[in-house]
Amino acid sequence: MSSNKGLLHNTWHLGMKEFHSLLGDWTMLFLIVFMFTISVYADARAKPESLHRASIAVADEDRSQLSARIIDALRPPQFITPQHVELADIDKSMDAGLHTFVLNIPPNFQRDVLAGRSPAVQLNVDATRQSQAQTGTGYIQNIVNDEIRAFMQRYRAAPAQPVNLVTRAMFNPNLNQSWFAAVTAIINNITMLGILLTGAALIREREHGTIEHLLVMPVTPLEIMLSKVWSMGVVVLLASTFSLQFVVKGALGVVVPGSILLFAMATLLYLFAAASIGIYMGTLARNMPQFGLMTILVLLPLQILSGALTPRESMPEVVRWLMSLAPTTHFVSLGQGVLFRGAGIEVVWPEFLMVALIGAAFFGLALQRLRSTIGNM
Incomplete structure (x- = not known):
């Protein structure tokens, strides 16, 4: 003791x-x-919890209603208000590090979408800004697809989804x-x-x-x-x-x-x-x-x-x-x-x-x- x-x-x-x-x-x-x-x-x-104030520019060669809708959807706080650049200035602005993303919408984009031709939209990414580049690419892809889908629903009926996936995030609902x-x-x-x-x-x-x-x-x-x-x-x-x-x-x-x-x-x-x-x-x-x-x-x-x-x-x-x-x-x-x-x-x-x-x-x-x-x- x-x-x-x-x-x-x-x-x-x-x-x-x-x-x-x-x-x-x-x-x-x-x-x-x-x-x-x-x-x-x-x-x-x-x-940041999500993409925040990423710099983006758009070379809009179509000047159509659909391209305007896509540009308008690239808004704060995820992106800084998009700047319009000419096609010939894309490489120059990327080399100077002025923009993390440059979206190139080709001519006749809206017409080809309505005709079902699946036109290609080019997205140039400055990969030296790794965190924004990786997250922002997915954001822009979803925005473009959503705007095209909403635009097409005005002209064609939306196909019914065979499965409705409901996501429930446990323990951290807002991720x-x-x-x-x-x-x-x-x-x-x-x-x-x-x-x-x-x-x-x-x-x-x-x-x-x-x-x-x-x-x-x-x-x-x-x-x-x-x-x-x-x-x-x-x-x-x-x-x-x-x-x-x-x-x-x-x-x-x-x-x-x-x-x-x-x-x-x-x-x-x-x-x-x-x-x-x-x-x-x-x-x-x-x-x-x-x-x-x-x-x-x-x-x-x-x-x-x-x-x-x-x-x-x-x-x-x-x-x-x-x-x-x-x-x-x-x-x-x-x-x-x-x-x-x-x-x-x-x-x-x-x-x-x-x-x-x-x-x-x-x-x-x-x-x-x-x-x-x-x-x-």
Whole structure:
């Protein structure tokens, strides 16, 4: 009983020491605030939810009622008001980067459409503007087809559709990209700071020489490690909960149907695993620059291959198997299930269990490495 009381006492006070050290590190404090406020908001707003104010020009060689209807349909906010250009000036305007799209409507276009000849309409796209080029091509194609269909219905009866497809978008009815991007940013930032803060705390002890002070005190490597895990975990948990409540739900207006408390419990459990990885890396690195380079090599696959950015079903089987051994994969699945779909503990308990087991394994490896590192000092 007395040993357990001493363990809790030493872990508590060592953790409070970590809080004081963090409060004196203005760079790290700025990073935490930035990652869970400005960074989350910027990630959600970096890519527009749909095409917005794309530059387009039209070379109308037909000058007919149908071509006028098509030009009039290319309107804000998806497009800037179309500019009229001559056929000979298309290449010049594209080379100068004046327009992302240039639509060329050929002569006798309306007459050929009414005659059923299926005339070709040329769309020139500046593919260097990749995001607008890919999305805008589909927009323009749908607009042209819709206007032709509406125009033809004045002259011919519309054929009956054999099947009426009704689409229902679950969990994100308006298909807002910012909803997904904001929650994904929080999950990725939890991973990054969970690893970075604990590893940096251990490196800071070594660079400042305070690790030697700890060695002459009646504390064990387990107490040192637990103090860093719980203190830095609490910091990231509070910051992520604040970001989810006030940045995602407040500033961005994202609807989160799931339980914030359940996600906080999952985050606390995941931070146990992430902090253990950070301490293990901190024992391998000799200084902060080396730890920073190592962090890049670890974070990139954890974030890219975890399913947060790309569905795991589209990955090779070997990659999926390897990433199933990483706690990030299960935390991403858990977080998306809770926050996006409103899943309860009866649905996500396997992910809870996997995060706990993988976290315990990493904690054991980090503790063994920390003991051997301290023993060699």
